Structure formats: structure tokens, C-alpha cells
Amino acid sequence: MTSKAERAAGTVRVPTVPPVPAPRSRADDYDRLRRGFSWQVARDRMSGLPGGRGLNIAYEAVDLHAEGPLAGKVAMRCRDLHGNVTDHTYADLATGSNRFANLLCRVGVGRGDRVFSLLGRVPELYVAALGTWKNTSVFAPLFSAFGPEPVRERMRIGEARVLVTTPRLYERKVAPVVGEMPHLEYVLLVGAAVDTSGSGAGDAGAGGPGRIDLRTALLDEPDDFEIPPTDPEDVALLHFTSGTTGRPKGAVHVHEAVVAHHATAVFALDLHENDVYWCTADPGWVTGTSYGIVAPLTHGVTMVVDEAEFDLRGWYSLLENERVTVWYTAPTALRMLMRYGAERARAHDLSALRFVASVGEPLNPEVVRWGEEAFGQPVHDNWWQTETGAIMIGNFANLAVRPGSMGRPIPGVNATLLVRGEDGRARVVDGEVGEVTEIDVVGEIALRPGWPSMFRGYVHDDARYAACFAGGWYLSGDLARRDADGYYWFVGRADDVIKSAGHLVGPFEVESVLLGHPAVAEVGVIGRPDPVAGEIVKAFVTPRPGVQVDDDLRLDLLAYGRRKLGAVAPREVEFAASLPHTRSGKVMRRLLRARELGLPEGDTSTLERL
Ligand code: ATP
Numbered sequence: 197m198t199s200k201a202e203r204a205a206g207t208v209r210v211p212t213v214p215p216v217p218a219p220r221s222r223a224d225d226y227d228r229l230r231r232g233f234s235w236q237v238a239r240d241r242m243s244g245l246p247g248g249r250g251l252n253i254a255y256e257a258v259d260l261h262a263e264g265p266l267a268g269k270v271a272m273r274c275r276d277l278h279g280n281v282t283d284h285t286y287a288d289l290a291t292g293s294n295r296f297a298n299l300l301c302r303v304g305v306g307r308g309d310r311v312f313s314l315l316g317r318v319p320e321l322y323v324a325a326l327g328t329w330k331n332t333s334v335f336a337p338l339f340s341a342f343g344p345e346p347v348r349e350r351m352r353i354g355e356a357r358v359l360v361t362t363p364r365l366y367e368r369k370v371a372p373v374v375g376e377m378p379h380l381e382y383v384l385l386v387g388a389a390v391d392t393s394g395s396g397a398g399d400a401g402a403g404g405p406g407r408i409d410l411r412t413a414l415l416d417e418p419d420d421f422e423i424p425p426t427d428p429e430d431v432a433l434l435h436f437t438s439g440t441t442g443r444p445k446g447a448v449h450v451h452e453a454v455v456a457h458h459a460t461a462v463f464a465l466d467l468h469e470n471d472v473y474w475c476t477a478d479p480g481w482v483t484g485t486s487y488g489i490v491a492p493l494t495h496g497v498t499m500v501v502d503e504a505e506f507d508l509r510g511w512y513s514l515l516e517n518e519r520v521t522v523w524y525t526a527p528t529a530l531r532m533l534m535r536y537g538a539e540r541a542r543a544h545d546l547s548a549l550r551f552v553a554s555v556g557e558p559l560n561p562e563v564v565r566w567g568e569e570a571f572g573q574p575v576h577d578n579w580w581q582t583e584t585g586a587i588m589i590g591n592f593a594n595l596a597v598r599p600g601s602m603g604r605p606i607p608g609v610n611a612t613l614l615v616r617g618e619d620g621r622a623r624v625v626d627g628e629v630g631e632v633t634e635i636d637v638v639g640e641i642a643l644r645p646g647w648p649s650m651f652r653g654y655v656h657d658d659a660r661y662a663a664c665f666a667g668g669w670y671l672s673g674d675l676a677r678r679d680a681d682g683y684y685w686f687v688g689r690a691d692d693v694i695k696s697a698g699h700l701v702g703p704f705e706v707e708s709v710l711l712g713h714p715a716v717a718e719v720g721v722i723g724r725p726d727p728v729a730g731e732i733v734k735a736f737v738t739p740r741p742g743v744q745v746d747d748d749l750r751l752d753l754l755a756y757g758r759r760k761l762g763a764v765a766p767r768e769v770e771f772a773a774s775l776p777h778t779r780s781g782k783v784m785r786r787l788l789r790a791r792e793l794g795l796p797e798g799d800t801s802t803l804e805r806l
């Protein structure tokens with residue numbers, strides 16, 4: 197049966213992959229869980245500030261534990277670039293962040309003021325985030341590998357009053373553009389001593405922002421700090437999106453978001469207090485804050501923080517040596533590990549690992565199955581965005597993983613698909629929670645606003661924010677289909693979907709199939725304009741190490757694609773030593789397309805420079 201909507205949307209093929217079984221009865225748990233859950237229930241699990249003074253992320257994350265039996269527990273185990281490890285207990289984090297908050301207070305930085313960070317994953321980054329929240333200021337973390345332009349752009353948009361960075365990063369990335377940051381008053385420098393004026397409070401005189409040696413200054417600050425009353429709607433975070441589809445947007449989040457961070461980490465990451473947890477994302481991206489700082493600390497876990505970037509040996513040794521139990525990473529990293537084979541993983545004792553999750557990009561079924569070979573368990577994909585602040589759709593520990601699927605909506609999340617009809621008008625597939633009335637229709641993922649970590653706006657861009665909503669739904673810009681059991685399957689970003697000879701081709705499906713070819717390490721698929729077909733499918737392929745790249749391989753890949761995909765197979769294959777990625781690890785298909793067509797590349801501030 198083909199519905200009108202299906203015809204309008206075109207035919208999107210359904211990957212046929214066997215599910216990885218989980219006990220049948222557990223699926224019922226999902227429905228029961230959904231029925232019994234409400235955000236109010238989740239909110240009631242939060243402690244709140246003593247004396248009913250509101251809700252503050254930092255209190256839920258550290259002070260609460262530091263006041264109880266977890267005070268002496270290691271909250272954060274940090275491995276630096278040289279492999280040195282330092283432990284920080286909940287009590288340490290509570291004190292460190294109190295001192296940071298005292299310092300902010302002393303220099304007159306207060307509620308709503310923006311505190312930016314430009315730091316690697318060093319302990320001070322975490323202390324700064326927590327201290328900023330305690331002070332009811334707004335934390336805006338930037339990825340430390342950004343160059344001066346992206347730093348300037350974001351700090352200007354975000355009206356940064358304070359920047360926490362290192363002397364080295366300051367000299368290289370901030371000093372050249374500091375004259376263009378009119379709001380910047382203080383730079384807190386981590387590491388090598390700098391000239392501090394007065395009592396360490398810096399000087400914000402005519403020569404630009406006052407510079408303060410952070411470590412020295414913190415020594416002088418008191419250990420105690422009383423968090424001021426915090427309205428759950430007080431702004432806590434400013435996060436910039438990955439810039440995959442264009443110029444990055446600054447999404448604003450509030451303290452109430454902690455409710456969603458905490459609850460979703462149980463559903464989608466199976467996180468519990470006795471876990472050793474590692475989130476590989478940098479806090480410069482939303483994952484690295486929501487699930488690399490807030491969620492794990494609110495659960496009282498020990499989290500591992502690795503300052504180094506991806507490194508095959510380093511990663512496996514960290515998983516093994518720290519006995520990581522829950523690991524949250526990204527498809528790009530998993531595909532890189534996969535390139536080198538499952539044996540490399542199996543050479544390590546990863547027996548402590550019981551839950552592996554992934555986010556940020558479509559996770560190919562091939563990678564899910566490889567996870568079983570390498571780690572003895574499937575990878576659990578989940579889906580969300582900077583704007584949603586927390587995981588919205590996920591594969592749960594107690595549900596069978598369907599390789600290639602992003603899973604089912606988190607309890608409390610009311611999701612549906614928005615389908616555009618032939619007349620161009622939009623409608624939602626169904627309006628009710630959990631009710632699936634049409635299956636396998638492709639539409640845009642839409643969410644009913646009301647979850648706690650929903651963004652409250654794009655900074656200085658009300659029009660763009662308003663454009664994200666229609667008919668009472670938040671529109672994500674991502675296309676998916678949903679199967680009869682309510683699992684969501686990613687099709688592509690609305691911007692990336694290819695229309696070829698009457699077919700709507702989701703790049704993800706084509707990429708996943710090609711990734712099944714033994715010569716392929718990574719692949720990015722785009723539509724190239726064609727006078728007959730409208731667009732033809734073109735694949736950019738990065739071969740695995742040691743593979744002979746020649747015309748035979750190209751023909752083999754084209755034939756392989758035709759066999760597996762039929763009409764939607766790529767018509768062109770081009771080999772590339774690497775694909776353009778955002779620094780958060782996403783393939784930038786818009787750049788592949790722009791380069792192919794000789795068009796301007798647009799905003800490349802988040803492009804990973806190799
Ligand atoms: P920009 O909005 O600036 O173009 P971005 O959308 O990549 O950048 P993020 O908010 O970091 O910025 O990423 C969210 C997007 O990542 C989602 O909208 C989706 O396209 C993609 N994504 C996240 N998780 C998944 C997943 N599990 N499967 C497929 N795609 C995913």
C-alpha cells in the first residue's frame with residue numbers, strides 16, 4: 197500500500213537488517229516507562245537549592261554529592277597529553293568551583309554575564325563551568341582548536357565578558373582579534389604565570405582586558421560560596437551548533453535543562469552511580485557538556501576525561517586501564533577504530549564495558565555489528581541536537597537494537613514526523629504520544645516543545661528561532677522514517693537529501709551500503725545536478741589503509757552499489773584521501789557539494805583542518 201504522502205516523499209528504501217535480540221518482556225518496559233514518566237516526576241528527583249531557592253545545575257552536579265557520602269569519591273579522573281593522571285573528588289570539584297565563583301564575584305561578574313572558555317579538556321575547564329553556573333553567569337565553551345576568526349565571531353555574538361584560556365591559546369587565537377571584542381573585560385589564564393596586577397584581580401585598563409593568572413588567583417579565594425537564588429529559567433549555557441549546514445547558531449539553554457540531562461542519561465546511556473563513564477566529546481560541543489559534565493556528575497559517577505584527541509592505542513588503553521563501563525562516543529571515531537579491525541579491540545581486556553553509545557551522525561548498521569565483534573555488544577545510537585539540549589531518541593539498554601535505527605523517543609519526548617504533501621503543505625503523521633498511524637513514511641522529525649532542555653532561543657537571532665516552529669511543533673531539519681514498532685531511521689538532513697529520477701535518496705542509506713564493501717573506510721554521498729535525472733548520486737570514498745586505488749576498484753564499487761541498491765546506487769565514485777569533517781566529527785556534505793559544483797564554500801569556521 198502506498199499512501200499519498202509516501203508518493204510525495206518518494207521511495208526511501210528500508211534497510212533489512214536482523215535485530216539484535218533483547219528479552220521480549222523488556223519491550224513492554226518501554227511502554228510502561230513512558231506511561232509512568234512525566235517531566236514533573238523527573239523534576240521532583242532533583243534536589244533543588246537548599247531553602248527552596250531554585251534549581252542550579254552546579255548544585256545538582258557537585259555540591260549535593262560533596263555534602264553527602266560521595267564527597268571523597270573520584271568525580272573526575274583526568275589524563276593529560278603526556279599520559280599523567282590526576283583525580284578530583286566531588287569535594288575537590290565543589291571547593292574548586294566555589295573559588296572560581298568567588299573570583300567571578302570579586303571582579304564584578306554576575307548573573308547573566310557570559311563566561312567563555314577556550315581550553316583543552318583540562319581540569320580547569322570543568323571547574324570554570326561549574327563555578328560559572330554557581331555564580332548564575334552563563335557558560336559558553338569554545339573548542340580549543342578554533343582559529344582566531346571563529347573565536348572572535350562567537351565571542352562577539354555572545355558578548356563575552358570573561359574568557360578562560362591558556363597563555364598560549366591567548367597569544368595565538370585571541371590576541372590578534374582582542375581589539376574586536378568590546379565586551380571582554382577579563383582573561384583568566386591557566387598555566388604559566390603571567391604578570392598579574394594588584395591582588396590577582398587583574399586590570400581592565402586601557403590596554404585591553406585584564407589578565408589574571410587563574411591558578412594563583414584561585415588560591416586566594418575562599419572555599420565556601422553560597423549559590424544565589426537561581427530561577428530554573430535563568431540562562432546557564434550558550435552553545436554553538438556544529439556548523440554542518442551553514443553558519444553556526446548560538447543556542448541558549450537554562451538551568452532547568454539539568455532535569456533532562458539527568459533523566460535521559462538513565463534511559464539512553466544506562467548510567468548509574470557506580471559507573472566509570474567516558475564521554476569522548478569535547479565540551480565545546482553540546483554532547484561534551486550535557487553528557488561530558490552535567491549528566492554524569494548529577495549521577496555521582498566517576499568520569500574519565502582525556503585531554504588527547506583520537507588515537508587508536510590511547511583510546512583502547514584508556515578503556516582497558518580505567519575499566520570504563522559506559523562509553524559515549526561518535527560514529528566517526530567508531531569508523532576509525534573499525535578501519536583497523538576488531539582484533540585490535542579484542543587484544544584489550546574490555547570486560548568492564550557494558551554499554552556503548554554513539555551520537556552526532558548516522559551510525560551505519562555495519563558499525564553496530566562491528567561493535568558486537570569488537571566489544572561483544574552492539575553500539576546504541578541516539579539522536580539529538582544542540583537545540584534539544586538532551587537526547588530525544590535513543591536505543592535503550594533494555595530494548596533490542598535494530599542496527600541502523602536511532603531507536604525510540606525518550607519517555608517524556610513527544611515526537612512525530614512532519615510530511616510535506618504534493619501541494620507543499622505540511623501535516624504531522626500523528627499527534628499522539630506513541631501512536632504510530634502511518635509507517636515507513638519519510639518526514640521531518642518534529643518534537644512537541646515542553647521538555648526541560650529545549651533551547652530558549654538563538655542568541656541575537658529571533659527570526660531564525662521563530663522559523664524552527666510550525667503548528668505547535670519544533671522542526672528539527674532532519675528527515676527520518678519510522679517503522680511499525682516506532683523505531684526511527686535516519687534518512688538525511690533535509691538539506692542533504694537527493695532527488696534522483698523520481699527517487700528520494702537518503703545519503704545515509706547509500707553510505708551505509710558502500711561502507712559494507714571491504715575496501716571502504718568512509719564515504720560521503722551527495723547529489724550532483726543532472727539534466728535528465730535531476731540529480732545523480734555521487735559518492736566520495738576514503739579507502740581503507742593499504743587498499744590499491746584504481747579504476748578496477750571504482751568499477752567494483754559501482755557494481756557493488758548497483759547490486760545492493762538498484763536504482764538509487766551511486767553513478768559516480770571519486771576517491772578522496774579524507775572527507776571534510778566538522779570539528780565535532782560530522783561529514784560536511786555541503787562542502788563536498790560546493791567543491792563539486794565550484795560554488796562558494798560558505799562558513800568553514802568549524803571545518804577540521806588536517
Ligand atoms: P548546524 O545546525 O550548524 O548545521 P549541526 O546540526 O551538525 O550543525 P549539532 O547540533 O551539533 O549541529 O548536530 C545535530 C545534528 O547532528 C542533527 O540535527 C543530525 O543531523 C545529526 N545527528 C545527531 N545525532 C544523529 C544520529 N544519531 N543519527 C543521524 N544524525 C544525527
Ligand code: MG
Nearest residue numbers: 437441581673
Ligand atoms: Mg543543526
